[in-house]
Amino acid sequence: MDANLIWVLIGCALIGAGASLVGNFAFLRKRSLIGDAVAHALLPGVVLSFILFNEKSMWALFPGALIAGWISLLTIDGITRHSKIKADAAIAIVLSVFFAIGIVLLTRVQQSAVGNQSGLDSFLFGKAAAMMPGDLYLFAAVDLLLVLTVWALYPYLKLFSFDRDFASAIGLPVRTLSFVLSTLTVMAVAAGIQAVGVVLMAALIITPAAAGRFLAQRLSRMIFISVSIGTAAAISGVLISYTAPSMPTGPWIVIVLSLAATAVFVFAPERGMYARRRTLVKHQKKMMDENVLKLLFNFTEKSGADRFPVSDLTAARQFEAIPLERSIKRLEGDGLIRTDAFNQSKQGISLTDGGMNEAKRVVRLHRLWELYLNTRMNMAGDHVHHNAEAIEHIITPELETALIKELGYPKVDPHASAIPGIPERPKE
Numbered sequence: 001m002d003a004n005l006i007w008v009l010i011g012c013a014l015i016g017a018g019a020s021l022v023g024n025f026a027f028l029r030k031r032s033l034i035g036d037a038v039a040h041a042l043l044p045g046v047v048l049s050f051i052l053f054n055e056k057s058m059w060a061l062f063p064g065a066l067i068a069g070w071i072s073l074l075t076i077d078g079i080t081r082h083s084k085i086k087a088d089a090a091i092a093i094v095l096s097v098f099f100a101i102g103i104v105l106l107t108r109v110q111q112s113a114v115g116n117q118s119g120l121d122s123f124l125f126g127k128a129a130a131m132m133p134g135d136l137y138l139f140a141a142v143d144l145l146l147v148l149t150v151w152a153l154y155p156y157l158k159l160f161s162f163d164r165d166f167a168s169a170i171g172l173p174v175r176t177l178s179f180v181l182s183t184l185t186v187m188a189v190a191a192g193i194q195a196v197g198v199v200l201m202a203a204l205i206i207t208p209a210a211a212g213r214f215l216a217q218r219l220s221r222m223i224f225i226s227v228s229i230g231t232a233a234a235i236s237g238v239l240i241s242y243t244a245p246s247m248p249t250g251p252w253i254v255i256v257l258s259l260a261a262t263a264v265f266v267f268a269p270e271r272g273m274y275a276r277r278r279t280l281v282k283h284q285k286k287m288m289d290e291n292v293l294k295l296l297f298n299f300t301e302k303s304g305a306d307r308f309p310v311s312d313l314t315a316a317r318q319f320e321a322i323p324l325e326r327s328i329k330r331l332e333g334d335g336l337i338r339t340d341a342f343n344q345s346k347q348g349i350s351l352t353d354g355g356m357n358e359a360k361r362v363v364r365l366h367r368l369w370e371l372y373l374n375t376r377m378n379m380a381g382d383h384v385h386h387n388a389e390a391i392e393h394i395i396t397p398e399l400e401t402a403l404i405k406e407l408g409y410p411k412v413d414p415h416a417s418a419i420p421g422i423p424e425r426p427k428e
Contacts, residue, residue: 018187021143024209025161025184029181037091041068047064048064049061058132061194066186135194138191146184196249204234204257237255289327290362297356336352338352369384
């Protein structure tokens with residue numbers, strides 16, 4: 001394997017890990033655009049460092065980038081604190097102004113005798129191939145500092161990121177913690193501009209954290225996942241760029257990262273779009289099935305009959321034909337209803353013993369909630385039905401027990417209809 005490739009792989013892996021680590025806290029603090037503003041604001045610092053030292057190594061350019069990044073953060077905070085301009089507008093202003101200054105300085109340098117050979121324009125979109133073995137020591141030092149700082153202050157950074165007001169109320173130094181997180185963000189962004197570039201660096205800060213949030217409920221696990229995604233994307237982007245030399249490394253890193261994040265957004269087990277859609281469909285089917293059972297119970301309660309034509313269901317609730325047909329098949333498959341001929345021409349439907357028990361449960365929840373809304377929330381009896389329809393499907397057994405106890409083991413609802421299956425009041 002090419003030695004230069006090894007350096008680039010290690011360097012980009014360190015950059016991806018460091019950026020992903022600090023990105024979690026920016027994401028949780030809802031300051032996702034800060035990474036973008038800092039990345040663009042670094043450009044004038046990089047160019048001024050080059051003018052001052054006439055050296056393209058990261059060791060020479062890093063201090064200028066760090067100072068420029070910090071000035072940009074101070075400017076954003078100053079604008080939001082001392083004016084009526086909101087944070088997003090302040091970020092956009094600082095990003096545009098600093099980046100414009102950087103472009104002007106970069107153009108002046110490139111037009112000079114020294115600038116023709118400088119290659120500073122590679123910092124716009126990144127040029128990982130320009131990475132030197134000595135740069136790895138800088139990246140490793142930055143990552144080590146990031147990890148040690150996060151490890152030492154983890155409980156405080158965690159609390160501050162989730163709830164700044166509460167952290168302030170219990171006496172934590174929130175301004176110091178904000179200073180620490182801002183410094184870590186600037187350092188991570190400054191370290192990565194050579195490989196990824198100022199234009200794309202924000203993606204490496206926020207995208208892994210966003211993907212990690214879809215896959216984790218705990219911050220520690222979120223950090224582990226996001227760092228893994230960021231590191232893997234950086235390595236993959238380098239390898240793809242190596243196989244196609246005409247393709248820049250930075251954009252490939254961001255493309256791989258975006259594809260991985262998109263896959264997470266769609267297929268994450270609990271929060272992904274597919275899982276949420278599947279849960280929604282499952283709940284819709286459950287509501288449909290319970291509405292059919294409840295309607296059959298009401299028919300039985302009013303008429304005393306035990307079998308009804310399917311057309312009665314459609315007439316009573318205006319069910320759509322296809323969803324109703326599918327619901328009947330599901331209920332019949334679960335052994336909750338029976339279907340047979342009705343009057344030699346129509347399909348009849350009736351509740352099984354298991355279906356009757358399930359129907360009583362749904363009706364009981366509906367009427368309990370109607371009674372609660374009427375007696376505890378002072379809603380008129382003719383206004384409680386639709387509210388009960390909306391919530392009856394999500395009342396848990398624990399909440400049902402609490403409702404029965406709260407309402408004093410009631411026997412009838414606000415409409416004087418019997419509430420089925422209410423146990424007797426326990427003796428004291």
